[in-house]
Amino acid sequence: MNKLSVRGKAAASRANDWVNSSFSDLVGESCSLPGQTKGLFQKPELKKARKRKVEDYHISSLLNEVVQRDLDEPWVDRYSPSSQDELAVHKKKIEEVENWMNTHSCSSKGGVLLLTGPSGCGKTATVRVLSEELGFRIQEWVNPTNTEPFSMRSQEEWKTNSMFSRPQQAQFQDFLLRANKYSCLRMRGEDGVTDKKLILVEDMPNQFYRQSSSLHDNLRLFMRTSRCPLVFIVSDSLSGDRSSRLLFPKEIQEELDITCISFNPVAPTTMMKVLTRISTQEAGKSCTKTVIPDKKVLEMLCSGSSGDIRSAINSLQFSSLPDTQSLENDLWRMQKDKPLVSKGKAFSKTNQRKKKSKNKKDEEEEQAIGGKDASLFLFRALGKILHCKRGNPDDFEGDDVSTVPVLSTHLSHHHRETLLVNPELVVERSHMSGEFFNLYLHQNYLDFFSEVEDVDRASEYLSDADLFTSNWTHRSIMEDYSSSVATRGLLHSNSQQVSVGFRPLHKPNWLLINKKHRENCLSAQSLFRNFCLTPVSLQTELLPYLAKLTNPMRNQAQITFIQDVGQMRERNYYSRTKLEALTDKEPGQLENEGEEEDKMVKEEDQGGSEEGLPASQPQPTTSQALLEEEELNIEEYDSD
Amino acid sequence: MSLWVDKYRPTSLGKLDFHKEQATQLKNLVQCGDFPHLLVYGPSGAGKKTRIMGLLRELYGVGVEKLRIEHQTIVAPSKKKIEINTIASNYHLEVNPSDAGNQDRVVIQELIKTVAQSQQIQSSTQREFKVVLLTEVDRLTKDAQHALRRTMEKYMATCRLILCSNSTSRVIGPIRSRCLAIRVPLPSTEEVCSVLTSVCKKEGLLLPPELAKRISEKSGRNLRKALLMCEACRVHQYPFSVDQEVPETDWEVYLRETANAVVSQQSPQRLLEVRARLYELLTHCIPPEIIMKGLVRELLNNCDGQLKTEVSHMAAHYEHRLQLGNKAIYHLEAFTAKFMAMYKKFMEDGLDDMMF
Structure with a gap:
């Protein structure tokens, strides 16, 4: 008992500490906690003293800041867009968001807007700029943090101090309802004529990723009483926009009437414009401490950031620091060497194309600063392998041919032009395991071949590739080799090199079939156990004949199973072979269920991941917007 | 009403219809009340299981026929739970360890240990040993076989x-040498015919000898299959006629059509269709090895004698890969593509020869 009270005291004092420190920081928590304010009112004199101190601190820090700001402030903040014109987002997109905000500000009923897109494409900036212009106040949710580690509190304290143990989720709910219900206080000195408000949620409470249903409940509650617009911003990750699909599935979007606008990566021209603007402004300041990079460097930064303007600006700032300049030159010299050599050659017209491809190669090379890991969507990656782009023999000039080693005549049928893609790089950028990539290739390669002989060779390579990964103990090592064999094998065996035009791509059927095969075998054994037969003779002898016999002693499950599996009808054949088309943005998904066995590879295709963007949205481009590929349209495809 | 296969299964060694000499040998073997470990092997549908059950009955009496299906859970050392079904009487235990996949070693060790460690209580009225019957021994992993030894x-x-398997080739030497190997060959066509006729007689049906012969040929002397076929004939049409169609299983018909499709046209598009058909067979529980085997047989029927050796060579090559590899479809498809290329070349060469 005594112990407990002591601990209670300790807890109180600790709580005071917490209050004090937080107050001195003047951090305006958006959701203030009622329990803490009490402590403040009990000690008015303390409060005063502290306030003075705070003011002192503020003045001094302000003075310091003026000096320091120029050096330390990130350019991203300094040059953050202040008007629509400065936004590096497509005009149409801005308009779309603006329209939504307009319609939802005048009506008393608020709505929910979901913004998606890769990171650094200007989602938040758009919202901020627009709300500034349309006179919205932004109230943003920030995940609260616990200042003390968990271990410091005992179990009892958790119980007594209920305010600490309140889950983020509940706090989020409170925040939503309060922000919705009460308008902001009007402060003196603020000429805020507006009481229009916009709730912004960028920082999702983590719990929602595990239980998206609680988010949906919150939203339903919100929608019932909503008075102001609510904006969610969710970034796409490398594996596609999975988090946004997880948090806001289609049904919920329809049910709650959520508008979804997805942003594209920033276009290179726009990005270039912004970078040039910033660098000229920096140069205008004539600050001796920065060195303004030339246009070539800007271009490089621009292509390396793959549409992420934030990272582009950051790397611009970094590369303009005088200290890095020298280092950078070293790094870049190595890369610059090559194009210089090629420039030395004659500038004939036929070289134009070659140069282009050379340039492309440069971009693919790693960058010293600000290079972002480029990634390819699966659709593109497969297209690169299957379409088999090779160099044009006409591009070579007379002296080039002699330097290229030629295969002797008996091997001449193996001669191929140089590849324009690096297969290993493509597989790596598709962010998929080699095994799974092979399955995708296997599903689709036949459409791209016209000769049986080529197919024969290709299928042999695929078979080889499978052998590589057969042993699970070295599968992780062999996987790379296996995908290399498969991709290069397919590329080499496709001797025809004709452009086949557009072909729809499909998801591999094998995983589904394999799963079904296993399931059927298991259920066959469990349903017909009393026949005491080995699986093979059960499946190939007994079951097919049972389907032909009129044997009454069977239960319902057995009857349906026999009808389904024992008999083979054409009807089933067509319904099953309907293929799932692979859409452009589809991320390759692979789920490994803790496999540790040899042949029992448990890979399951995540079905139902078919997502369609609203028709108003343009098809998303790849993150490597610069790579020119033929534009492909996706359409539904039935096998018959 | 149970199936004819089960209904007219001989229950004792004395009632067996064929391989009678072997039956008497088996009877003599257990005469003294004891016998060594046995390895019974032979093709499927030859009557291995029937003989084993007859042997057990000879040993323990009718008690072995009271079977119960038990569901056992074994915890592997890695804390993984393995569930396996066993069929047991008071005197014996039948288990198919390969049901447990790669964990079959654990099944062998744990299950047999628990059975073997418990002594029989009344050794005066019973035998002093129990019998464990392991089926599909040839599908055991090497690990499990060494554990077994x-x-x-x-x-x-x-x-x-008592180990039961289709062939001894995949049973390791040490096990083979520890067991008395008993081969149960397939019955001859005549024997199958006589069994069919006697079964039909017991059913009160009249089976024309010509039909009996055709059934036994079509079944490949697999008695189980022959009886199932015969019963299917009965459902299909009775009274039997001599030239009645003997029903085949759906998958065999389907596989034949697939092979015909391969032979009739060789193109990537056709291969795509064939792939869909292979997938269909797989979903109908047909194991990949059987598909490969059936496909080769049908293809060989269709192609020229000169090609046959080469085709079977390729088939063996890809069947081997099928066993080693992970995903059957790669190898099935590679074989089909190979055959297509080979067949196409052969036909084109033949055409050229005819021209000149």
């Missing part, structure tokens, strides 16, 4: 093993 010696006092 140790177990065999250790529990010889309380336990006898």
Whole structure:
């Protein structure tokens, strides 16, 4: 008992500490906690003293800041867009968001807007700029943090101090309802004529990723009483926009009437414009401490950031620091060497194309600063392998041919032009395991071949590739080799090199079939156990004949199973072979269920991941917007 | 009403219809009340299981026919739970360890240990050992087979093993040498015919000898299949007519159509269709090895004698890869593509020869 009270005291004092420190920081928590304010009112004199101190601190820090700001402030903040014109987002997109905000500000009923897109494409900036212009106040949710580690509190304290143990989720709910219900206080000195408000949620409470249903409940509650617009911003990750699909599935979007606008990566021209603007402004300041990079460097930064303007600006700032300049030159010299050599050659017209491809190669090379890991969507990656782009023999000039080693005549049928893609790089950028990539290739390669002989060779390579990964103990090592064999094998065996035009791509059927095969075998054994037969003779002898016999002693499950599996009808054949088309943005998904066995590879295709963007949205481009590929349209495809 | 296969299965060694000499040998073997470990092998549908059950009955009396299906859970050392079904009487235990996939070693060790360690209570009225019947021994992993070899010696006092498999080629030497191997060959066509006729007689049906012969030929002397076929004929049409169609299983018909499709046209598009058909067969529980085998047989029927050796060579090559590899479809498809290329070349060459 005594112990407990002591601990209670300790807890109180600790709580005071917490209050004090937080107050001195003047951090305006958006959701203030009622329990803490009490402590403040009990000690008015303390409060005063502290306030003075705070003011002192503020003045001094302000003075310091003026000096320091120029050096330390990130350019991203300094040059953050202040008007629509400065936004590096497509005009149409801005308009779309603006329209939504307009319609939802005048009506008393608020709505929910979901913004998606890769990171650094200007989602938040758009919202901020627009709300500034349309006179919205932004109230943003920030995940609260616990200042003390968990271990410091005992179990009892958790119980007594209920305010600490309140889950983020509940706090989020409170925040939503309060922000919705009460308008902001009007402060003196603020000429805020507006009481229009916009709730912004960028920082999702983590719990929602595990239980998206609680988010949906919150939203339903919100929608019932909503008075102001609510904006969610969710970034796409490398594996596609999975988090946004997880948090806001289609049904919920329809049910709650959520508008979804997805942003594209920033276009290179726009990005270039912004970078040039910033660098000229920096140069205008004539600050001796920065060195303004030339246009070539800007271009490089621009292509390396793959549409992420934030990272582009950051790397611009970094590369303009005088200290890095020298280092950078070293790094870049190595890369610059090559194009210089090629420039030395004659500038004939036929070289134009070659140069282009050379340039492309440069971009693919790693960058010293600000290079972002480029990634390819699966659709593109497969297209690169299957379409088999090779160099044009006409591009070579007379002296080039002699330097290229030629295969002797008996091997001449193996001669191929140089590849324009690096297969290993493509597989790596598709962010998929080699095994799974092979399955995708296997599903689709036949459409791209016209000769049986080529197919024969290709299928042999695929078979080889499978052998590589057969042993699970070295599968992780062999996987790379296996995908290399498969991709290069397919590329080499496709001797025809004709452009086949557009072909729809499909998801591999094998995983589904394999799963079904296993399931059927298991259920066959469990349903017909009393026949005491080995699986093979059960499946190939007994079951097919049972389907032909009129044997009454069977239960319902057995009857349906026999009808389904024992008999083979054409009807089933067509319904099953309907293929799932692979859409452009589809991320390759692979789920490994803790496999540790040899042949029992448990890979399951995540079905139902078919997502369609609203028709108003343009098809998303790849993150490597610069790579020119033929534009492909996706359409539904039935096998018959 | 049960199936004819089960209904007219001979229950004792004395009632067997064929291989009678072997039956008497088996009877003599257990005459003294004891016998060594047995390895019974032979093609499927030859009557291995029937003979084993007859042997057990000879040993223990009718008690072995009271079977119960038990569901056992075994915890592997890695804390993984393995569930396996066993069929047991008071005197014996039948288990198919390959049901457990790669964990079959654990099944062998744990299950046999528990059975063998428990002594029989009344050794006066019963035998002093139990019998463990392992089916599909040829599908056991090497690990499991080595585990088995140790177990065999250790529990010889309380336990006898009867191993049942289709062939001994995948059973390791040490096990083969520890067992008395008994081969049960397929019955001859005449024997199958006589069994069919006697079964029909017991059913009160009249089976024309010509039909009986055709059934037995079509079944490949697999007695189980022959009886199932005969019963299917009965459902299809009775009274039997001599030229009645003998029903085949759906998958065999389907596989033949697939092979015909391969032979009739060789193009990537056709291969795509064939792939869909292979997938369909797989979803109908047909194991990939059987598909490969059936496909080769049908293809060989369709192609020229000159090609046959080469085709079977390729088939063996890809069948081997099928066993080693992970995903059957790669190898099935590679074989089909190979055949297509080979066949196409052969036909084109033949055409050229005819021109000149």
